[in-house]
Amino acid sequence: GENVEQHPSTLSVQEGDSAVIKCTYSDSASNYFPWYKQELGKRPQLIIDIRSNVGEKKDQRIAVTLNKTAKHFSLHITETQPEDSAVYFCAASQGGNQFYFGTGTSLTVIP
Amino acid sequence: NAGVTQTPKFQVLKTGQSMTLQCAQDMNHNSMYWYRQDPGMGLRLIYYSASEGTTDKGEVPNGYNVSRLNKREFSLRLESAAPSQTSVYFCASKRSAGGDDTQYFGPGTRLTVL
Numbered sequence: 001g002e003n004v005e006q007h008p009s010t011l012s013v014q015e016g017d018s019a020v021i022k023c024t025y026s027d028s029a030s031n032y033f034p035w036y037k038q039e040l041g042k043r044p045q046l047i048i049d050i051r052s053n054v055g056e057k058k059d060q061r062i063a064v065t066l067n068k069t070a071k072h073f074s075l076h077i078t079e080t081q082p083e084d085s086a087v088y089f090c091a092a093s094q095g096g097n098q099f100y101f102g103t104g105t106s107l108t109v110i111p
Numbered sequence: 112n113a114g115v116t117q118t119p120k121f122q123v124l125k126t127g128q129s130m131t132l133q134c135a136q137d138m139n140h141n142s143m144y145w146y147r148q149d150p151g152m153g154l155r156l157i158y159y160s161a162s163e164g165t166t167d168k169g170e171v172p173n174g175y176n177v178s179r180l181n182k183r184e185f186s187l188r189l190e191s192a193a194p195s196q197t198s199v200y201f202c203a204s205k206r207s208a209g210g211d212d213t214q215y216f217g218p219g220t221r222l223t224v225l
Binding site for chain 2: 001004006009032034042043044045046049089091093095096097098099100101102103104
């Protein structure tokens, strides 16, 4: 099956700086890559996703990039704010029902 | 519109006891999922149901059974709980197997097996 690796496991940044989280996947058939944000004690919520026919997608301060050749994708958060502090998960899917998640990155934004 | 709901929120079991986790969605979604979340492990798929009347195993199905009762409800049963099943369980749903792939998660059930 698919194997998704996520780095780093923890990340601390100063407020206003950028944060980058990286994921790699093993199955070249994967074609859908969502990112979820999970605040402490809450449910995961989708923040952005990208499909394999697109190289980059932006939504305000959040962007995701995909390199299909290298089989990696990254989440970029610019102008970080304290409310961005959370655990972020990447995932990969072949567009069906099997989603494979990374192990999560705990992001802390220091005011 | 409540989205995805789960009961109970918390549960403590003794080894060997059984219980059923309930999940319901009111978004008219076809596909439903059960995940477990363990520290440092991310979310792992236990079982899923692509549509009413069908269920399939995910990554970690051993020790669990599921029932897709109708389009709205998808339950997860632990027949004989073990300490290794201590985890946070999330139910999720999405509109279909293809097309819009956004998964919506429930609030989770924190299960402790002693």
